[in-house]
Amino acid sequence: MTGFGKIFIVIGIVFILIGILWSIFGKLPGDLSFKKGNVTFYFPIMTSIIVSIVLSLIFYFIRKF
Template identity: 75%
Template sequence: MQFGKMFILIGIVFIVIGVLWTWIGKLPGDISFKKGNVSFHFPIMTSIVVSIILSLLFAIISRFK
């Protein structure tokens, strides 16, 4: 695959990830708390969803190689 086509594909993947990230940014199961001036957010469920999506994506890509 040519580098130009590969960069276009990577760009499209990043756009899709960005759109999905705005939709699934705060799922139930994410740890988030705020106390005074300090806030903490640990996206456990979001990380799991992103991991599953990326695993499926890489499995599909590896089948075509």
Template identity: 85%
Template sequence: MTGFGRIFIVIGIVFIVIGIVWSLFGRLPGDFSFKKGNVTFYFPIMTSIIASIVLSLIFYLIRRF
């Protein structure tokens, strides 16, 4: 398997893990939700930070090996 194929497999696994974690925890503390009338604005700050850390670690490990 080529290196490019492995990257796609790892990215797919990362998205699956993020989806499972997101469905288990839902909204984390630090995620902002504003509702005014019939408009809702949801900004997942903490979820974005955690996803960024996890992806950075995974890409660091991929680059290392």
């Protein structure tokens, strides 16, 4: 397998993990949600922090091995 193929596999696995985490931790207490009329603004601060930490750990272990 070429290096380009490995990159696509890793990117795919990362997207799958993000999807799983997003469905589990979709609405954490630190996430902001504002609704006014028919407009809703949702900013997932806490979810983004958790996804960032998990991705950092994944890439750390990938780089380590």
